[in-house]
Amino acid sequence: MEKVIRLLKSIVPFRSLDEAVLREVGTEMYFKEFPAGVYVFRQGDPSQNLLYIVIEGTAEVTVRSGRGMETVVGYRRKNDFFGETVVLTDQKYPGSVRAKEDLTCLVVPRKIFERLMHHYPDVADFFSRVLLDRMRTLYEEIVAEQAHAVHGRGAEALFRRRVKELMSSPVITCRLGDPVSRVARVMADRNISAVIVVDGDGRPVGIVTERDLVAELIARPVKKVEECRVETVMKPELVTIAASVYLHEALLKMIKYGVKHLAVMEDGRLAGIISVVDLVKARGTGTFWVAHRIESQQTIAGLSEVGREVDNFLNALVAEKAGAREIMDIMSELNDALTRRVIALCEQEMRERYGPPPVDYCWVTMGSAGRREQTLRTDQDNAIIYDDPEDAETVEAADYFHRLGIKITDALVRCGFAECPGGVMSAYPEWCQSLAQWKERVQRWIFRGEPEDVRMLTILLDFRLVYGTETLAEKLWRAVFQTLKARGGAPHFMAGDDVHLRPPLSLFGGFVTERSGKHKNQINLKTAACLPIVNCVRIFALKYGLTETSTLGRLRLLAGMGAMPRDDIEFIEAAYETLMMFRIRSNLAKLDRNETPDDYINPFELSKREQAVLKDAFSVIPRLQKRTAGEFGEFWRLYLPS
The missing domain is CATH 1.20.120 (Four Helix Bundle (Hemerythrin (Met), subunit A))
Incomplete structure (x- = not known):
């Protein structure tokens, strides 16, 4: 017993336990010896429900291929563990362990191991980390292999390099009040396409681009160039990004906000600037140009063609060794951009035929798209929330948005998003309602709690704004939480x-x-x-x-x-x-x-x-x-x- 206690006190994570605990569990642990060359267990064997801790000697971990070839993939030496993943997951052994030399192990039965995991967070955290590290390692290997299978040796720039590696620094800046003519000369002399505008304390407050200069001074001049100041032409909506994030996140921001330059911030200060041209050099252009193609389409037929490019882009992302998180983010942004353009074109048709929307509205997506997990264009799950109309306009508003919902749904079908088999689409009246009606439905679903209510509520609670008045979506979320609170949590x-x-x-x-x-x-x-x-x-x-x-x-x-x-x-x-x-x-x-x-x-x-x-x-x-x-x-x- 004393030997077991002494050993446990030297091994992470058991050494964090009180001696009384070690004595209690130590009585059910025991030593076991394996001569050199003997297997402790073999790949594919059912779990022995034992955790092994190496006390003396060395164990080798082997994996047998589909052709029967056995390869050594690791070793376990003094104070190392093996067998922990099978104890944790109830699986068969994914590999074999045999004694490379005479081996002595301290054996921990599963019931003791589970008791320690349940009652002592340090032990649980340690072994959860072991399982997590194993999963991450295997996951990264599979991602790399898939990339090679799809596209040979894929370029990794977007997903393995950070913004600070590619940004231009130091940043060329100008100040509020500077003459535009001076800024234009700087841009020409330095061969740059944008200048960041800073205030008296050096904080970024806007951006001037070549396009701004052309639009404001040449296309629609309002005063002589020499009289213009920076604030006349700058865009105050400066989009920023952290220097430490990966390049694909910069790409996502450019798509989301429709810009070609980002101000790079580090520790609260302006550290650099990154442009779409920089991403071109890093082979990050495909996503941006697909998004640009979406925005430039003037017909649903044109969007339908671009939609196929969006699907094809998934292969490219896998080839670039993008992980699942990055793939979901990028494909969601592209699908959102496609959907927003569809809605804008449908709204334009409605304006031309029936006039503008009678009240503010927003269009939300649900299901996997609402969770930003829709990688391929699948079936639709969407709804319209419109502001509460005056009593006299209730029927008119309902009719208008029902027509709009049908038009959007049909257009999305043409663009590759199939109709929802369950009818969860803005084309149906129950998914195209005023804010007051939505609040009433949420209350009914939550308080009544019938199976169909639960199903409807589960669908709704992944809703995400894609287009329209954001405050309407925010008000519905507030209603959800207020109703849950009223029901008791x-x-x-x-x-x-x-x-x-x-x-x-x-x-x-x-x-x-x-x-x-x-x-x-x-x-x-x-x-x-x-x-x-x-x-x-x-x-x-x-x-x-x-x-x-x-x-x-x-x-x-x-x-x-x-x-x-x-x-x-x-x-x-x-x-x-x-x-x-x-x-x-x-x-x-x-x-x-x-x-x-x-x-x-x-x-x-x-x-x-x-x-x-x-x-x-x-x-x-x-x-x-x-x-x-x-x-x-x-x-x-x-x-x-x-």
Whole structure:
């Protein structure tokens, strides 16, 4: 016993435990010896439910390929662990461990390991980090391999280089009150396309570009050039970005705000400037030019053609070694840009035929698009919220926006976004309503809580503004949270929508697949794996009053609010990104075979390594569901796995 206590006191994370705890658990630990060359366990064996700690000697970790070739992939030496991932995930062993030389291990039975994980956060955090690191490593390897398969050796600039590596610095600036003629000479002499305007304290307050000079001084001159000052031509809406972020985030901002220059900030000061030309040099042009093509289209037919380019761009992103998070961000921005242009053209047609909108309105998207997770153009989930009209104009307003909703929905279909089979579209009156009507529906759904109410509420609560008056969306969110508060807090009843969602792993760590039909031996990654995570994270977001709708964005904000341990959130994020990357890869492969993308995957066609990382990702589901059950009371325990 004393030897066990002494050893545990020298090993992270056990050394953080009190001696009384070590004595209690140490009685059920034991030593086991393995002669050189003997296997502790073999790849594919069921779990022994034991954690091994090396005390003396060396163990080697091996992996057997599909052809039967065994390769050493790592070693475990004194105070190292092995077997922890299988104990944590209930899987079969993804590799083998054998004694390279005579080996002595301290063995920790699973029931002791789980007790320590449950009661002592330091132990739980340490081993969660172990599993997270393994998943991230495998995920990055799979991303790299997929990039090579799609496009050979992909360029990584957008996703591996930071803004500060490419920005122009020091920045050429001018001050308020400077003559425009002087600024023009500086731009010509320095061969630059923009100058940042700063105030007396050196803070950036605007930007002057070549286009501004041409537009203000040549195309529509209002005074002599020599009389013009900087404030006459500058744009005060200066878009900034942090020096530390990756280049793809600069690209996203340029698309979102329709600009070609960003002021780069570091530690609260102006550090540089980055332009679309800089991204051209970094091979980051495709996304920007697709967005530019979208904005320049004057017809729905033209947008339909560009829409196909948006889908094709997904392959390019994979080839550039973009991760799932970056792919979702960029594809969402492009789909949003396409949708906004569709709405603008439809609104223009309505103005020409029926006049301007009778009241302010906004158009919101829901479902995977609302969560910024729609990588391919799939079916629509959208709605219109319009401001409350005067009583005498109620019928007129409803008719106007119903016509607009039909027009937008039809145009989106022409642009590749299929109709929603469930009719969740602004073309239908129940999804095209005034703010007051929306508030009334939300109250009914939350207070009544029937299964259909829960389903409708779940759909709505991923809504995100794409076009129109932002305050209307904000007011609806406020109504949601006020109603939840009046009902007594987070909607426990929403658990009912999650009853059938179980992780696709058996008790013995094998894959649970469809048993018959066209998808026999396959798993639907969206419904079986992603949606359980989406649903649980949404509940936490509601409790903490978050209007963010993306799953990864919600997790980031929840981490900042201390809603869950940061290590747990990082584990969930890694699992979700992994699942999304498998979905993206599978759907692209089906497109290449002229098949319809459907989120199904056959896990038995994956490599051993891919199967291991997929199982690691699946293992987060019951852990998150248990945490949700603990957070939201006994009702959840009726529906979530124990």
